Amino acid sequence: MSKTMTLTLQIWRQRSANTPGSMQTYKLEGVNEHMSFLEMLDVLNAKLTKEGQDPVAFDHDCREGICGSCSMVIDGRPHGPRKGTTACQLHMRTYKDGDTITIEPWRAKAFPVIKDLVVDRASLDRVVAAGGFVSVNTGVTVDANATPIGKKDADEAMDYAACIGCGACVAACPNASAMLFTGAKVGHLVKLPQGQVERRGRVLRMVEQMDREGFGACTNHRECSEACPKEISFDAIELLNREYMRAHVTGE
Amino acid sequence: MTDAKRPGRLSTLAQSTIGAKIVMAVTGVILVGFLVVHMLGNLQIYLGPDTMNHYAQTLKGTPALLWGVRAVLLVSLVLHVLAALRLKKINNEARPQAYAVPRRYRVTTPAARFMLLSGLVVLAFIVYHLLHFTIGATNPADFNLHEVLDVATQTWVRNDNEQLLAKLPPEMVRHDVYSMFVRGFTNPLIAGTYLVAQLLLAMHLSHAVASMLHTLGLSKGLDARQRNITIGRAIAAVVVLGNISFPIAVQAGLVHL
Incomplete structure (x- = not known):
């Protein structure tokens, strides 16, 4: 039987390259421990869409750790806490019920933000x-x-x-x-x-x-x-x- | 790409970020080398006034070497500081918007993160140190001390009679560096200033030495990198422990007039 958890997510929201962004807080319930980090964001986006809100934009493609698309700084670390692991290969079993997770884009002059967590590389x-x-x-x-x-x-x-x-x-x-x-x-x-x-x-x-x-x-x-x-x-x-x-x- | 626009000349090396790092590393090797020699030379304070003053007299007696070394050191220091400021500017501009959440670093050290700060403190200290012990501008009463050769006994005797000093031939007068050194460190405020500056130097060197070995391509492989980090910390410790022993020895009364 897999565990589910409730998380507090603080995510960088930025409408476009030229508008200032800010951290927004979301509460997400029913996160399955077997989900990947990106699947957890999919669940959040489904919920936001249902509520009529703009889903969080993030880069992703292969979701098997070889394409290099996923790019997010999770709790102050690129790709999150696990060594040698892309964000898509990070699983929610790394976290526990009640955790607060911060997510923001790569920050560099050479990587301008396109939207939310998506940067131009x-x-x-x-x-x-x-x-x-x-x-x-x-x-x-x-x-x-x-x-x-x-x-x-x-x-x-x-x-x-x-x-x-x-x-x-x-x-x-x-x-x-x-x-x-x-x-x-x-x-x-x-x-x-x-x-x-x-x-x-x-x-x-x-x-x-x-x-x-x-x-x-x-x-x-x-x-x-x-x-x-x-x-x-x-x-x-x-x-x-x-x-x-x-x-x-x-x-x- | 046409040949005229082909990079690879010295001007492109100087303008590139890696070129600036190479300048940091090469001037760093020169400056660290000087620090080691400077500390070892000053250890002669423990051998008494005659050895110390003879050492100083020998250095000043070879002006070509003395000024040659000083010129190389000055150029190295200026280039080192200019390259550091240039790199800092590039690095600050490379991330115009800071992370909203403080990053959690994995392996970097405070020494690595505050290199510019420790470097600027050490630079200010070098200026003070030169004014204090090389030019004698800050404490002239403790600086203008001399010894005169007693021809009968062939020994050097303290004598600060300016009229006599002016009349004697230069080979019969020498700077009493030993007394200057002891009187300089008798003031606890000055001794404390030197201690603090040396601790920041230790911090600077503990990252600097491994860093320059890496930049110069001498850290291939994890083992070599670990070894260079250890070498860097050892050099920092030896130089700074030697240096801080001087004000401590004077304050403790182990080295006295």
Whole structure:
């Protein structure tokens, strides 16, 4: 038999990018412990809609922790209290009857609020577009083993490639820095042979774009990797610094 | 992207956030290096007036080295402060609207969060310290102390007769740093000021050293990172324990005139 609980929710409501927002309090009864956090918000929205109120806007897509859409700071922590867990994979059994939960959007200049809990994260896409790719002529698919890659490099590349671009690192950083994200994107390609050709220009252009978007700078608080739902290592920033210095030293 | 607009020159390095971090780290290495040497040099106070004053005399006797080091330190300090202020401005602007609910941090430390505050206090202290012990502007009576070489016994003797000092050749007069040091720390208010400033320096260094090693790409892996955090705290502790021992030793009467 599953337990149900009554929660007090304090949620950031903001009609549009240009109107000021505020925290609003909602009481929600009958929350099932097996619901995900987003399902709990679905229940709240069904109730608000029935009452003729505007439902809470929040980003979501796959609801299985791999798309990076859900983006909310729950009780002062991006994606909530559980380590290595996206908000959609957070379940209400984490909470108990009578709890008060606060929910607000990512806060960064580079992530303007669109509505309520939805922010525009196109800035991260532009950082990737600046260099987070390899240029290959399309054609016949090459054999999977045509390019041998050492186990260690393949593992590290995969660890960095696990980044889902949700922006929790920026949200968690006291400086709203995107260096963990950028480092992960640079790191995943620099570990692979395919990433070598554009290695130098990639890191220079991505950092330039990252700065242009108005993200802050890392001061080594290490909150980003702790908040990351994919547990990207803080090594990503160390790697980014090293690659950036190397790009300046090697020249062309 | 055309070649003319291609980033990667020194100017783009200097303008970038990572470039500013590298400036912080490189100047930080220089400043921490100086702090260690400065503390070790001053430990000679425990070896008595002659050793301490001879040390000071040797430093002042090699003006090229002395002023060379001072110039490097001044440039490092100015660049360190300017880069810090620039980064702080960028970081403040990166989050124009604060969180409505205070964030619950997981691993950061108060030392990391209040680096600018501890840094500015230490900067103010450096200005005071230079006025106090290097320029002698704040307590001139405790600063203008000299020793004169007694040719017969080949020993150095305190003598503050200004007319005599002016007449003697420079190699027969030396600054009585030992007495300046002891008289400087006899005032409990001054000793207390040094103690407080050193505690803030400890706070600053405990985050600074690990931070600069990380920025310079020397913290690959969890183990290396943990090791660098430990190294940083150890350096902070050694420098500051050495430094605070001086006013404490004078106040306790262990080092006296």
